[in-house]
Amino acid sequence: MKNAAHYNGQAWKMEERKRQVETLCRYNARLFRRSTLDRKLPPVVRVHPTKPTDYGKRSMLQCSVTDFFPLEVRVSWLKDGVEVTSDVSSTDVLANGDWSFQLHAYLELTPRRGERVSCRVDHSSLTESLEVDWDTSSLDAKHLKMAVGIIFFFIGLTVAAGGAAYYWRKQSLNHLSHLYNSA
Structure with missing residues (x-):
C-alpha cells in the first residue's frame, strides 16, 4: 500500500507511462499483430511423381504445399474431379x-492416359480452393x-x-x- 501510494502520488510519472503505452506499446502491438496474428501467406503448391513413372x-x-501461414491447411486428392480417400497419406505440418x-x-x-489427377488445397489465405493438376506432358512426350x-x-x-533397289x-x-556390247 505504501509503494502504491508513493507511485500513484507521482502524477508526472503516470503521465509519462501513459504516453509510453500510446507511443511504444500500442504501436508495437499493432505491428506484432500485423506480422503474426493477422498475417496470411498463400501456399505454393507443386504436384510431381516421387520417381520417374509411366502409364x-x-x-x-x-503434392508439396509450402510457404503458407497460418498453420491450418486441408489437402485432398482428386481424380477426374472426384475426391480420392484410399491410398492417400501425408506428413505432419512442418x-x-x-x-x-x-x-x-x-x-x-x-x-491412365487422359486421366486428370489434381491436388486441392484449402487455406484461410485463399478465397477459394486451389487445385493444381499433375502435368503428364513428360509421360506423353x-x-x-x-x-x-x-x-x-x-x-x-x-x-x-529404295537406294539398294536403284543400285541393283x-x-x-x-x-x-556389257553383254550386248561384247556380242
Whole structure:
C-alpha cells in the first residue's frame, strides 16, 4: 500500500507511462499483430511423381504445399474431379523457421492416359480452393518421342531399300549393256 501510494502520488510519472503505452506499446502491438496474428501467406503448391513413372505402372505422386501461414491447411486428392480417400497419406505440418509452414501429401496410383489427377488445397489465405493438376506432358512426350523415332526408322529403312533397289537395277543394266556390247 505504501509503494502504491508513493507511485500513484507521482502524477508526472503516470503521465509519462501513459504516453509510453500510446507511443511504444500500442504501436508495437499493432505491428506484432500485423506480422503474426493477422498475417496470411498463400501456399505454393507443386504436384510431381516421387520417381520417374509411366502409364500403367504403379506410382506415387507428391503434392508439396509450402510457404503458407497460418498453420491450418486441408489437402485432398482428386481424380477426374472426384475426391480420392484410399491410398492417400501425408506428413505432419512442418515449420520452416521463417514463420511459414509446409506439408507433403502422397497418392499411390496407376496412371491412365487422359486421366486428370489434381491436388486441392484449402487455406484461410485463399478465397477459394486451389487445385493444381499433375502435368503428364513428360509421360506423353516419352511416347511421342518413341513414335517419332519409329516413324523415322521406317522412313530411313524405306530410303535405304529404295537406294539398294536403284543400285541393283543400275548394276544389272550395266551388266546387260556389257553383254550386248561384247556380242
